[in-house]
Amino acid sequence: MISEKMMDFVKNSSSIRAMFEEGKNMAAKFGAENVYDFSLGNPSVEPPKRVKEAIAEVLEEDSPNLVHGYMLNAGYEDVRAAVAASLNKRFGTGFDESNILMTVGAAGGLNVILKTLLNPGEEVIVFAPFFGEYTNYVKNYDGELVVISPDTSSFQPNLKEFAEKISEKTKAVIVNTPNNPTGVVYSEKTIMALAEIMYKAQDEFGTDIYLISDEPYRELVYDGREVPYLTKYYENTIVGYSYSKSLSLPGERIGYLVIPSEAADAENIKAAASVANRILGFVNAPSLMQRTVAKCLEEKTDVAAYDRNRKLLYENLLKYGYECIRPEGAFYLFVKALEEDDKAFVERAKQFHLLLVPGSTFGCAGYVRLAYCVSQDMIERSLPAFQKLAESYQ
Numbered sequence: 266m267i268s269e270k271m272m273d274f275v276k277n278s279s280s281i282r283a284m285f286e287e288g289k290n291m292a293a294k295f296g297a298e299n300v301y302d303f304s305l306g307n308p309s310v311e312p313p314k315r316v317k318e319a320i321a322e323v324l325e326e327d328s329p330n331l332v333h334g335y336m337l338n339a340g341y342e343d344v345r346a347a348v349a350a351s352l353n354k355r356f357g358t359g360f361d362e363s364n365i366l367m368t369v370g371a372a373g374g375l376n377v378i379l380k381t382l383l384n385p386g387e388e389v390i391v392f393a394p395f396f397g398e399y400t401n402y403v404k405n406y407d408g409e410l411v412v413i414s415p416d417t418s419s420f421q422p423n424l425k426e427f428a429e430k431i432s433e434k435t436k437a438v439i440v441n442t443p444n445n446p447t448g449v450v451y452s453e454k455t456i457m458a459l460a461e462i463m464y465k466a467q468d469e470f471g472t473d474i475y476l477i478s479d480e481p482y483r484e485l486v487y488d489g490r491e492v493p494y495l496t497k498y499y500e501n502t503i504v505g506y507s508y509s510k511s512l513s514l515p516g517e518r519i520g521y522l523v524i525p526s527e528a529a530d531a532e533n534i535k536a537a538a539s540v541a542n543r544i545l546g547f548v549n550a551p552s553l554m555q556r557t558v559a560k561c562l563e564e565k566t567d568v569a570a571y572d573r574n575r576k577l578l579y580e581n582l583l584k585y586g587y588e589c590i591r592p593e594g595a596f597y598l599f600v601k602a603l604e605e606d607d608k609a610f611v612e613r614a615k616q617f618h619l620l621l622v623p624g625s626t627f628g629c630a631g632y633v634r635l636a637y638c639v640s641q642d643m644i645e646r647s648l649p650a651f652q653k654l655a656e657s658y659q
């Protein structure tokens with residue numbers, strides 16, 4: 266018999282994954298070209314050519330222990346130093362290898378840092394809409410998730426409610442910008458106001474409150490939008506990064522955590538995070554991928570392809586009468602459902618072979634998420650289905 270805790274996890278198992286399975290079944294039934302699957306954030310853009318070359322180069326190297334062996338749980342020192350130098354160059358920060366811990370993607374990094382920080386019952390604040398997996402990650406370490414309700418006019422964090430809900434029990438706050446599912450980039454003004462609330466709360470409660478910046482979409486921005494680097498606004502910031510989207514490597518499981526030396530208790534956090542990486546069973550991030558990304562720190566994915574998809578879908582959906590915030594980053598559209606119940610809307614969409622994810626998965630009912638990291642061709646073929654779906658409500 267499985268554990269009670271796992272029973273809960275299984276029962277609430279991600280509807281995004283369920284949709285992915287359903288997509289495959291529908292494709293078998295109706296033909297793949299007649300199913301429009303916008304459910305999963307799996308990049309359609311190939312990894313940059315340099316990534317493939319770098320993998321081959323690493324494999325050609327002659328010292329198996331330097332490529333395939335165990336290393337420090339935090340990762341290869343030269344790889345971490347290269348990551349730190351690249352961040353310093355881009356953001357004017359002052360990191361060195363001791364501030365970087367290589368992780369098994371963003372998911373691995375978030376689990377490592379939450380295991381490192383959380384005592385049972387301590388609270389982690391998230392802003393709806395948010396990546397639904399945070400609920401599971403916080404539960405993994407018996408933390409309590411506190412959800413701040415969405416501001417659906419701008420999809421920036423609702424700071425008034427945040428100031429009310431931050432408490433002596435708050436251990437961490439997770440932000441994700443550019444955001445999954447809205448595509449919104451939190452403005453510098455928002456970040457400064459958020460930092461001010463957190464500094465004030467730390468003073469008032471005499472506690473350390475950590476800001477966890479989950480940023481797998483940092484480089485996926487449009488129209489020259491800037492994404493503030495959060496360690497510069499709030500000292501107790503820990504950054505979780507991933508190459509899943511920026512280099513189209515989600516299956517390879519590679520990312521890193523930044524634990525700045527200015528963060529409260531930084532030395533203990535670095536040491537504990539390294540142990541957490543090991544005892545969660547990751548041991549260390551995949552060695553081949555560590556070596557590969559270190560050779561590709563200047564590489565960029567084809568953001569222009571996602572931008573074309575963004576415009577094509579956004580402009581046509583508005584034409585058909587849908588309401589949606591214009592995404593500034595990531596590769597998602599967060600569209601208002603045409604009926605109150607987002608799950609019923611998702612069911613209706615399926616009749617038109619459109620696979621969408623209900624907003625309630627992200628703590629924001631009444632909306633649906635479309636992942637447009639798909640082929641442009643599929644988007645073009647799907648447009649009549651979106652139009653018919655809208656007409657079915659008239």
Ligand code: PLP
Nearest residue numbers: 306370371372396441445507509
């Ligand atoms: N955080 C957010 C906001 C995401 O959207 C995702 C994946 O879609 C992840 C974390 C997990 O990313 P990774 O594949 O790097 O574990």
